[in-house]
Amino acid sequence: MSAALDIGNLQAWYGESHVLHGISLSVQPGEVVALLGRNGAGRTTLLRAIMGLTGRRTGSIRINGVEAIGLPTHRIAHLGVGYCPEERGIFASLSTEENLLLPPVLAASKGVAAGMSVDEIYAMFPNLLERRHSQGTRLSGGEQQMLAVARILRTGARLLLLDEISEGLAPVIVQALARMIVTLKEKGYTIVMVEQNFRFAAPLADRFYVIEHGQIADTIAAADLEARMPVLTELLGV
Amino acid sequence: MEILGVPLQALMSQLLLGLVNGSFYAMLSLGLAVIFGLLNVINFSHGALYMVGAFLAYIGVTQFGLNYWMMLVLAPLAVGLLGIVIERTMLRWLYKLDHLYGLLLTFGLTLLLEGVFRSFYGVSGQTLDVPEQLAGATNLGFMILPNYRAWVVAASITVCLGTWFVIEKTRLGAYLRAGTENPKLVEAFGVNVPMMVMLTYGFGVALAGLAGVLAAPVINVTPLMGSNLIIVVFAVVVIGGMGSILGSILTGLGLGVIEGLTRVFYPEGSEVVVFVVMVIVLLLRPAGLFGKEK
Numbered sequence: 001m002s003a004a005l006d007i008g009n010l011q012a013w014y015g016e017s018h019v020l021h022g023i024s025l026s027v028q029p030g031e032v033v034a035l036l037g038r039n040g041a042g043r044t045t046l047l048r049a050i051m052g053l054t055g056r057r058t059g060s061i062r063i064n065g066v067e068a069i070g071l072p073t074h075r076i077a078h079l080g081v082g083y084c085p086e087e088r089g090i091f092a093s094l095s096t097e098e099n100l101l102l103p104p105v106l107a108a109s110k111g112v113a114a115g116m117s118v119d120e121i122y123a124m125f126p127n128l129l130e131r132r133h134s135q136g137t138r139l140s141g142g143e144q145q146m147l148a149v150a151r152i153l154r155t156g157a158r159l160l161l162l163d164e165i166s167e168g169l170a171p172v173i174v175q176a177l178a179r180m181i182v183t184l185k186e187k188g189y190t191i192v193m194v195e196q197n198f199r200f201a202a203p204l205a206d207r208f209y210v211i212e213h214g215q216i217a218d219t220i221a222a223a224d225l226e227a228r229m230p231v232l233t234e235l236l237g238v
Numbered sequence: 239m240e241i242l243g244v245p246l247q248a249l250m251s252q253l254l255l256g257l258v259n260g261s262f263y264a265m266l267s268l269g270l271a272v273i274f275g276l277l278n279v280i281n282f283s284h285g286a287l288y289m290v291g292a293f294l295a296y297i298g299v300t301q302f303g304l305n306y307w308m309m310l311v312l313a314p315l316a317v318g319l320l321g322i323v324i325e326r327t328m329l330r331w332l333y334k335l336d337h338l339y340g341l342l343l344t345f346g347l348t349l350l351l352e353g354v355f356r357s358f359y360g361v362s363g364q365t366l367d368v369p370e371q372l373a374g375a376t377n378l379g380f381m382i383l384p385n386y387r388a389w390v391v392a393a394s395i396t397v398c399l400g401t402w403f404v405i406e407k408t409r410l411g412a413y414l415r416a417g418t419e420n421p422k423l424v425e426a427f428g429v430n431v432p433m434m435v436m437l438t439y440g441f442g443v444a445l446a447g448l449a450g451v452l453a454a455p456v457i458n459v460t461p462l463m464g465s466n467l468i469i470v471v472f473a474v475v476v477i478g479g480m481g482s483i484l485g486s487i488l489t490g491l492g493l494g495v496i497e498g499l500t501r502v503f504y505p506e507g508s509e510v511v512v513f514v515v516m517v518i519v520l521l522l523r524p525a526g527l528f529g530k531e532k
Contacts, residue, residue: 051426052426053422053426072425072432073422073425073426073431074425074426074428074429074430074431074432075428076426077425077426077427077428078428083423083426083427085423085426089420089423091415091416091419091420092419093415093416093418093419094412094415094416098412101409101412102412102413102416102424102427103427103428103429104427104428104429106428152427155427155428
């Protein structure tokens with residue numbers, strides 16, 4: 001069985017500035033992986049590079065066994081990837097429901113399974129049902145975050161790239177998001193999440209990659225987390 | 239019967255003329271607004287493509303024995319295809335640059351298209367007959383309504399409202415609106431945005447081509463007819479607010495009517511009234527009547 005995501009010696013640039021300096025990592029289907037690191041270390045760029053949203057990229061990005069490094073962004077999504085950007089990307093000119101229904105359902109292929117139905121999503125996020133006719137950007141920060149994640153669950157993508165979903169939200173919302181990740185993991189989704197909030201990621205992830213200066217500085221399995229805390233504290237400054 | 243010293247008949251016929259002009263303003267500014275929204279290109283060649291639409295209708299009817307109704311479909315299709323070629327081969331390379339480059343390129347295309355038609359047809363202008371089904375006029379009692387002009391207004395309002403409906407109320411329109419806000423994210427969801435951009439440009443200029451066909455029987459078809467109109471249309475877009483769909487339709491029709499009324503009450507001002515309105519609007523609402531402040 002091929003890895004859900006297999007990255008080899010990935011280098012990426014924004015214009016002239018070289019941001020990722022040879023990243024290699026592998027995520028198996030059903031795993032939850034967290035990317036830790038300081039601001040500007042290259043974690044968000046890594047997710048964007050997977051989606052083809054940076055400038056030049058070299059190296060290898062295999063998604064469910066298919067090489068994606070040369071593909072245009074819209075083809076990459078069809079390999080079974082759902083992307084939730086850091087800024088959430090809720091569209092102001094669309095209602096909540098239009099935002100939810102915007103990403104097209106992906107055609108059946110290796111990394112794509114039947115997505116959640118709209119009813120299932122509304123059952124998971126009742127607030128969105130209540131506010132489905134509101135303009136997307138009128139929702140609260142927490143609701144917008146839920147919408148940003150919910151809309152990629154409908155498409156059938158099994159690999160989710162979640163960028164700082166807990167950022168700037170009230171503790172009660174962060175807890176709800178943590179429960180959501182647990183539910184998604186039980187449903188067999190593969191998740192790669194960038195997290196600043198270590199305490200959010202710690203109980204959720206199977207593995208942690210620490211990224212520094214566009215490289216992987218350390219890899220820590222969940223079982224070793226306790227023992228490695230001193231190193232982590234130093235690397236992250238948490 | 240007279241209103242403010244003007245015979246009702248004259249007032250109504252100028253109002254109708256204003257509505258006809260307003261129909262062309264609306265269709266052209268609608269296309270410009272859609273294109274600017276998604277492509278960030280100020281399509282200066284819009285007027286020239288309107289001219290091409292009118293000439294294609296003239297050529298099809300006079301030289302190929304096709305009728306007006308066929309050209310009403312064929313000419314916009316041909317202009318749309320020409321637009322797709324322009325987008326694929328030229329505009330595509332400019333998206334990452336400043337707006338100014340798109341404006342310059344499309345301005346150059348305007349000169350090119352006008353030059354080509356001028357070398358074949360000169361500047362004096364051609365006329366196209368009104369199709370026989372729409373010839374004549376209907377006496378409404380208070381005014382004589384030329385059938386063709388009524389058709390122009392009805393057809394363009396239908397097309398404009400249809401476009402508005404598709405953009406604001408359908409799934410396809412949701413892609414377009416979202417793509418206008420954040421094309422990269424829409425692409426990351428798996429939508430083929432480059433193709434959508436190409437088709438949007440094709441559709442926008444096809445609207446200009448359609449306006450050209452509608453205009454051909456009521457105006458002099460000359461290579462410069464687009465340049466004469468496009469400046470007013472840009473003023474309409476600025477007044478309505480860049481990028482607003484409904485705004486450009488309403489502003490187009492409204493300004494046509496204002497122009498018509500000015501021609502009745504103060505004929506000397508009819509050429510500049512649109513620009514006076516533009517100045518006032520820009521002073522009071524810099525983002526335009528329907529535009530959102532950024």
